[in-house]
Amino acid sequence: MLDVQNLNKSFGGVQATRDVSLNFPAGSLTAIIGPNGAGKTTFFNLISGHIRPDSGRILFEGRDLVGLSSLEVVRRGMARAFQVASLFPSLTVREAMTAAVTSHQRRSAGLFSRFPLSGSRDRVQELLELLGLSAKADVLSANLSHGDQKLLDIGLALAMEPKVLLLDEPTAGMGPDERWRMIDKVHRLWQAKQLTMIFIEHDMDIVFKISQTVHVLKYGAVLAQGTPEEIRRNQDVIDAYLGTDHHMALAAEEA
Amino acid sequence: MRRESLRDLFIAAVALAVLLVLPVLFPQPALRDFLVYVIAYGLLAMSLNLLVGLTGLVSFGHAAYFASGAYSFGLLMQSGHFSVPMAMLCALAGTALLALVIGAICVRLKEIYFSFITLAFQMFIHSIILTWVDVTGGDQGLRGGIPRPAFLGIDLSQAGTLYAFCAVVFIVCLLIMRQVWQSPFGYTLRMIRDNPARANFLGVNVLRMKLGIFVLAGTMASMAGILMALFVSGAYAEFAFWTMSGEAIFMIMLGGMQVFLGPVIGAFLLQTLNHYVTIYTEHHGLVLGLVILAIVLGLRRGVADYARDWLAARRTTREAAALEAKPAKKAVS
Amino acid sequence: MNLEVLAGCLASGACVVTQISSGLIVGMLLFLVASGLSLIFGVLGIVNFAHGAFYMAGAYFALLAYEQTASFTAALAFGALAAGVIGVAFERFIMSRVYGHDVLMQLLVCYAAILIFDDLVKILFGADYKLMGMPDAFATAPIQIAGGFVPSYYIFMLVMALAAGLGLWLGINKTRIGKIIRALAINPQMVGALGINTKLLYAGVFGLGCVLAGLAGALAAPVRSLTPGMGLSVLIESFIVTVIGGMGSIPGALVAALLIGLTRSFGAIGFPLFVDGLMFGLMALVLVVRPSGLLGAKAS
Numbered sequence: 010m011l012d013v014q015n016l017n018k019s020f021g022g023v024q025a026t027r028d029v030s031l032n033f034p035a036g037s038l039t040a041i042i043g044p045n046g047a048g049k050t051t052f053f054n055l056i057s058g059h060i061r062p063d064s065g066r067i068l069f070e071g072r073d074l075v076g077l078s079s080l081e082v083v084r085r086g087m088a089r090a091f092q093v094a095s096l097f098p099s100l101t102v103r104e105a106m107t108a109a110v111t112s113h114q115r116r117s118a119g120l121f122s123r124f125p126l127s128g129s130r131d132r133v134q135e136l137l138e139l140l141g142l143s144a145k146a147d148v149l150s151a152n153l154s155h156g157d158q159k160l161l162d163i164g165l166a167l168a169m170e171p172k173v174l175l176l177d178e179p180t181a182g183m184g185p186d187e188r189w190r191m192i193d194k195v196h197r198l199w200q201a202k203q204l205t206m207i208f209i210e211h212d213m214d215i216v217f218k219i220s221q222t223v224h225v226l227k228y229g230a231v232l233a234q235g236t237p238e239e240i241r242r243n244q245d246v247i248d249a250y251l252g253t254d255h256h257m258a259l260a261a262e263e264a
Numbered sequence: 265m266r267r268e269s270l271r272d273l274f275i276a277a278v279a280l281a282v283l284l285v286l287p288v289l290f291p292q293p294a295l296r297d298f299l300v301y302v303i304a305y306g307l308l309a310m311s312l313n314l315l316v317g318l319t320g321l322v323s324f325g326h327a328a329y330f331a332s333g334a335y336s337f338g339l340l341m342q343s344g345h346f347s348v349p350m351a352m353l354c355a356l357a358g359t360a361l362l363a364l365v366i367g368a369i370c371v372r373l374k375e376i377y378f379s380f381i382t383l384a385f386q387m388f389i390h391s392i393i394l395t396w397v398d399v400t401g402g403d404q405g406l407r408g409g410i411p412r413p414a415f416l417g418i419d420l421s422q423a424g425t426l427y428a429f430c431a432v433v434f435i436v437c438l439l440i441m442r443q444v445w446q447s448p449f450g451y452t453l454r455m456i457r458d459n460p461a462r463a464n465f466l467g468v469n470v471l472r473m474k475l476g477i478f479v480l481a482g483t484m485a486s487m488a489g490i491l492m493a494l495f496v497s498g499a500y501a502e503f504a505f506w507t508m509s510g511e512a513i514f515m516i517m518l519g520g521m522q523v524f525l526g527p528v529i530g531a532f533l534l535q536t537l538n539h540y541v542t543i544y545t546e547h548h549g550l551v552l553g554l555v556i557l558a559i560v561l562g563l564r565r566g567v568a569d570y571a572r573d574w575l576a577a578r579r580t581t582r583e584a585a586a587l588e589a590k591p592a593k594k595a596v597s
Numbered sequence: 598m599n600l601e602v603l604a605g606c607l608a609s610g611a612c613v614v615t616q617i618s619s620g621l622i623v624g625m626l627l628f629l630v631a632s633g634l635s636l637i638f639g640v641l642g643i644v645n646f647a648h649g650a651f652y653m654a655g656a657y658f659a660l661l662a663y664e665q666t667a668s669f670t671a672a673l674a675f676g677a678l679a680a681g682v683i684g685v686a687f688e689r690f691i692m693s694r695v696y697g698h699d700v701l702m703q704l705l706v707c708y709a710a711i712l713i714f715d716d717l718v719k720i721l722f723g724a725d726y727k728l729m730g731m732p733d734a735f736a737t738a739p740i741q742i743a744g745g746f747v748p749s750y751y752i753f754m755l756v757m758a759l760a761a762g763l764g765l766w767l768g769i770n771k772t773r774i775g776k777i778i779r780a781l782a783i784n785p786q787m788v789g790a791l792g793i794n795t796k797l798l799y800a801g802v803f804g805l806g807c808v809l810a811g812l813a814g815a816l817a818a819p820v821r822s823l824t825p826g827m828g829l830s831v832l833i834e835s836f837i838v839t840v841i842g843g844m845g846s847i848p849g850a851l852v853a854a855l856l857i858g859l860t861r862s863f864g865a866i867g868f869p870l871f872v873d874g875l876m877f878g879l880m881a882l883v884l885v886v887r888p889s890g891l892l893g894a895k896a897s
Contacts, residue, residue, distance in 0.1 A: 057465070083467045095465075097458035100451075108451045112467045118476065119448040123266050126448060165466055322700045324646075369881050372888060376644045376700050377844075380836050381884075384877070387833045391873045506829065510708040517705055547720065553712035560705045561694055 010035040010205045011056070011087075011173055016065035018055055018229075025051040026062070027230040033173070038199050039207045040216040043226035044249060049209045050092065052226065053175050057089045058082035069173070088171035092178045092209075094158035098151035102142055102161055105150055106133045109168035132168075139198065140164045156187050160194070167202070176208035180215065188212060192219060217241065225249070272442050276435050283431040287424070296427050298539070302532050303434045304492040308508075309515035309527035310441055311484030316513070317521030318445060319477050320457030321371075324379040324509050325386030326485055328366070331393065331504035332359040333486025334493035338406045339399070347415045352490055356483050363482030364475070371474040383506060390504040405500035410493055420494060430491050437487055438525075444480065445524055453477055514556055520566025529568050603867030614745025616862045622751050622820070624858025625758035626813045631835035631842070631850040632765060633809035639845035640782045640802045643696070646707030647687070648835070649828025650714040651807040655680040655814025656823050657722055660729050663818075669732035673757075673815045680811020681804045688803035693796070711828070718825040727823040735819070754816050761812060765805075766847050778802060782845075837880045843893020852891060 011033040018026040025048045033039055041049050054060045056067050058079035067074040074082055097105045107125040110132050111117050119126070125133070137143045140160045145153065150161060159179060166174060179195055180188040192215050199206045210216050216223060217237040225232040225246050233243045240246055283303075287296045308330050315321040337355035340346045346354065366385045373381055393400045401407050412420040420426045444450050452473055455463040460470050493499050502508065511534065519530025541551045563570065606612035634648050659676030663669060687710060695702040731750060739746040769775040781788045781798055789795045813831075821827070838857055842849030857876060864872040883890065 059465075079465055080467060080469060083465060089465060091462075095459060095462040097455050097462070099458050100454060104451065105455075108448075108455050109466045111448045112452065112455075112463075115467075117448055117452040117468055118473065120444065122448060123269060123443075123446050124448050124451045165462070169467060316701065322704060324704060369884055372884065376703070377840075379700060379704055380644060380646075381840070381880075384833050384836060384880070387829075388873055388877045395870050395873075507712075510705075510712075513701065513708070514705060517701060521701075547716050549712035550716035550720075553709040553716070556705055556709035556712075557691065560702055560709070561691070564698075564702070 010037075010070065011207075012066075012068040013056060014066040014068065016052075016055060016067065017063045018051060018060065019063060025229050026055060027228070029065070029226070029229070029231055031224055031231065031234070033205055033207060035172075035205055036203055037205055037222060038196075038220055039222045039224060040220035041207060041209045041224050041226060042211070042213070042216055043232070046228075047226040048229035049226055050177055051229070053089060053177055053209070056082075057087060057175060083169055083171075086170075086172035087175065088166035088169040088173075089175035090159075090162045090166045090177060090179065092181050094155075094162040096150040096153075096158060096161060096165070099149065101147050101149055102153070103133060103137070103146040105161065106136055106164055106168060109165045110136075113169050136164055136167055139167075139201065141194065155182055156191060159183075159191065163195070163198075167198070171204065173205045173207065176206065178209050178211065180210065180212060188215065195219075268446065272439065272446075276439050276442075279438075280431060280435045283435070284428060287427060293423065296423065298535065300427060300430050300491070300495050302528070302535050303430050304488050304495065305512070305515065305535065306528040306531035307434055307437055307488035307491065308485055309512050309519070309531050310438065310525075311481045311488065312509075312512045313516050313521055313527045314441060314444060314453075314477055314481040314484070316516055317526070318450060318457065319453040319474065321474065321478070322375075322379045322513070323370075323382040323478075323481075324506070324513065325382030325384070326481070326512055327506075327508035328382075328386040328389045328504055329359050329363055329482035329485035330489035330492070330508065331389065331499070331501075332362050332482075333489030334499040334503050335393065335400060335406065335489075336486075337490045338410045338493045338499045341410045341412070342406070342408065344411070348412065348420060348494075349415060352487075355490055356486055359486035359489075360479050360483045363479045367475050367478035367482070371471055371478055383509065386504060386506060386509060390501060390506075393501045393504055400499075400501075403501050406493075406498050409497045410499075412494065412497075426494065430495065433487065433491060437484060438528075441484065442524060444477075449473070449476070517566055518559060520568030520570065520572070523566075523568035523572050526566050526568035530566060533567070599869070600867060603863065606863075606866050609744075611744035611746075612866075614742050614747065616866065617859065618745070618747040618751050620859035620862030621855065622754050622858070623861055624855040625755055626817050627831070627835050627838050627857055628851050628854035629758055629761060629813035629816070630810050630831055631838040631854055632762060632847050633806035633813075634835055635839050635842075635845055635847060635850050636765070636769075636809070637803055637806040638839070640778055641696075641799055642782075643692070643703055644836075645692075645803075645806065646704060646832070647710040647714070648806070648810055649830075649832030650711050651680040651684055651810035651828070652814040652817075652831050653714065653718065653823075653825070653828040654683055655811025656818045656821070656827065657718055657727075657814075658811070659815035659818045660722075660727060660823060663729055663732070669734060669819075672729075672732075672818070673812065676815030676818070677808045677812040680814065681808035684807025684811075685800050685804040687807075688800045692803070693799070714828075715825045722823075722825075724825060729818040729823070731819050750819060754820075757812075757816060761809065762847065762851060765809070769847070834876070837876060839890075840880055841883045841890060843890025846890065846892045849890055849892030 013029060013031045016026050016029040017024070029052065041052065043049055055062050056074070058074065058077050058081065062075060065075070069085055069087060074085065100108065107129050108117070110129040111126055114129065116126060137146055140163070142157065142160060142164065145157060150158070153161060163176065163179065176195065180191050183191060195208070196219050220237060222234065223237055223240040224234045225240060227249050232249055233240060233246050235243070283299070286299065308326070312323060312326045315323045315326070333355050336358045337351050340351035340354055341348070370378060370381050370385065394402055418425060418429065420429055452463070452468055455466070455468060456470055456473060464470050489503060492503070515530035515534050516527045517530070518533050519528065520526030537555065541548050545551060606616065630648065630652055634645060637643065637645050655676040658679035659672040662675035663672035691706055691710065695706050735748070735750040735753065737749050739748045740752065769778060777788060777793060778798065781795060785795055834857060838850055838853045841856065842853030860875055860879065861872055864875045868875065
């Protein structure tokens with residue numbers, strides 16, 4: 010589905026991504042982990058067309074995405090949600106979702122019809138129910154709770170009917186209970202939609218519990234990749250996290 | 265047709281009836297003249313609000329299209345080869361083309377840069393009007409009046425007919441703009457206003473949408489300019505001067521930018537203010553400047569926005585219905 | 598278009614010298630105004646639409662001082678200082694209240710300020726245009742260079758503007774206060790946390806920008822007529838200069854200002870009706886080809 014080959018990017022002498030090659034098979038659920046500054050978000054920015062790599066290839070269904078704008082990447086079928094929910098504060102949940110669905114239907118320049126278009130209503134309702142946001146459909150996006158904002162952000166990406174969904178720390182800024190509720194929703198979403206899902210996560214319990222494959226980045230390069238079980242026992246990974254994230258070491262010991 | 269569309273049509277019909285009846289009830293020519301100014305400037309401010317309030321693009325050069333409409337219409341009519349409707353269509357199309365060329369450059373810039381470059385292009389057009397004396401009459405404006413030959417039995421040289429014509433065009437333009445606000449395109453523009461980067465990640469071609477509304481708003485502004493040219497039977501370089509754009513922005517701020525008809529309220533208030541200020545003092549700029557400072561630094565939002573927020577707050581606190589009409593009136597006066 | 602006239606001018610050394618000198622002084626005035634605009638933008642992150650009003654204030658206050666004291670040195674100092682003082686007051690009492698608000702508010706505040714300043718000038722100095730006349734010290738025969746005549750005042754203006762620009766550049770890049778100002782542009786919270794009064798710094802930077810505009814106005818007073826509203830065309834042109842040179846870049850402003858100045862002086866011979874068009878064409882070209890300006894750091 011998505012095959013990244015020898016990706017490189019540097020910002021003014023600092024190499025944020027070095028020779029990253031990763032493969033994401035169709036329908037897989039992959040976690041990307043790594044200490045702070047490992048280049049995880051940069052990796053998302055590169056593959057979603059937000060910034061252009063210095064070299065390397067990003068093969069999406071066999072075609073190279075390098076050089077395409079984020080707009081074109083979205084239209085090819087790769088959508089993303091953000092670490093800090095990126096919403097439309099003055100629109101209600103339903104309006105925002107409808108606008109996103111309308112955009113996906115390529116009807117966002119329509120002048121002669123009235124918003125919301127009848128063809129988008131069912132789809133929006135279905136998405137709202139999937140996310141559990143139906144009850145808050147008429148709340149302004151700006152007035153949602155933190156968790157619901159993250160959900161709506163994911164919902165907007167889902168409106169693009171993506172084949173690949175990138176989630177940048179879906180549980181960022183949440184308490185322990187809320188985290189599990191959120192990740193449970195994400196997991197069910199993955200099962201229901203049969204997406205290829207890639208997510209960045211800091212919480213190792215979550216990573217090891219739900220992901221099929223784990224890729225570890227450090228200083229912009231791939232440190233290790235494998236199943237959660239393999240990563241848990243990988244000495245390089247344990248070393249990388251000792252001193253930066255004690256939790257990883259503990260999680261490894263528990264195993 | 266949807267219920268909302270029918271409601272809009274009904275409101276438009278009532279508004280048109282009121283506009284047409286007012287001069288019958290109060291036949292002083294001064295009132296009619298005042299209303300035509302409110303119509304022309306109201307239309308200018310409404311068209312600008314497609315950019316400012318709906319898309320979040322603060323253009324400081326919108327009067328360029330007002331002037332373009334007025335001058336091209338006036339010149340076409342003076343050539344003697346065009347009927348009024350034909351000249352109007354050509355002036356609208358010509359201005360749309362101008363807005364397309366200028367907009368293609370301007371929409372690449374964000375925020376305050378966008379404001380500045382639109383202002384710069386407006387001053388460019390102003391300087392063309394001033395220097396190209398053979399065609400535009402320079403700082404004297406288009407001389408010799410604009411002929412208004414009758415068409416389809418409509419004789420615009422009669423003051424009453426001209427007023428009715430302006431009122432009808434005004435209401436039709438408002439309906440068109442209402443449709444833009446409520447269309448999928450209108451909601452796409454709201455996405456761009458709130459978060460252009462996110463809109464782009466949701467498959468919205470932000471630059472193209474911005475250019476689209478820029479051209480549409482410019483075309484609407486040129487309609488306002490055409491009405492003004494018809495009414496004053498001429499076109500003047502001041503139409504393209506930066507103060508015209510400044511006043512249009514202030515009308516929007518004064519009336520409110522998040523309520524559809526806010527700019528018209530602003531145009532009405534500013535025209536009233538101008539009327540009294542010019543009676544009492546020659547230092548119009550000083551007074552206007554102080555009023556603007558007081559409102560911007562004191563109120564911080566428009567009258568209609570203020571009323572809307574107040575109503576929303578009241579609805580949430582669920583106060584007694586008996587208080588309903590009073591504070592809304594207070595906010596408008 | 599008069600391309601023959603332009604070719605004729607380019608063939609004559611005298612004409613070239615005259616046009617270059619007049620282009621240089623136009624460019625230098627623009628450079629001073631634009632570098633102030635650029636400085637304020639670079640540090641405070643706002644575009645001061647009312648900047649032209651400080652150019653006007655500089656010119657009128659210089660005229661006032663010159664009429665009172667007959668000293669051109671006093672006129673220059675007073676014009677620049679008065680613009681600075683008004684600038685600090687404007688920043689403290691008005692502009693600082695709309696920091697962090699949307700562009701619309703900043704725009705309206707500046708619009709109001711221009712209306713008020715223009716009307717105040719009308720009230721204080723009259724609506725008619727005023728002339729200051731050449732100061733006695735420069736009422737000498739023009740200097741002859743390669744057959745062309747250059748007024749000695751032009752040389753003085755050139756030196757003054759370059760000195761001011763150099764001083765500004767050295768001040769920002771080589772002094773301690775300059776270092777703090779640069780830090781302020783990047784991370785105001787950090788500067789505030791170091792116990793430095795950022796409000797005072799903002800006002801100071803805004804005032805300094807206005808001093809530059811005022812100095813430009815005062816320098817222009819002997820060679821330009823003074824009218825209420827004279828700031829607007831300078832504002833537009835210096836905005837074009839900052840766009841071409843790159844917002845926030847002082848060397849960029851210098852290069853672009855000279856480019857515009859020379860374009861204007863030679864364009865006035867070749868295409869008298871199309872000088873503005875030439876300038877705008879240049880700006881449009883830069884925006885399309887290099888949106889961040891010739892020497893600008895980041896895209897706007």
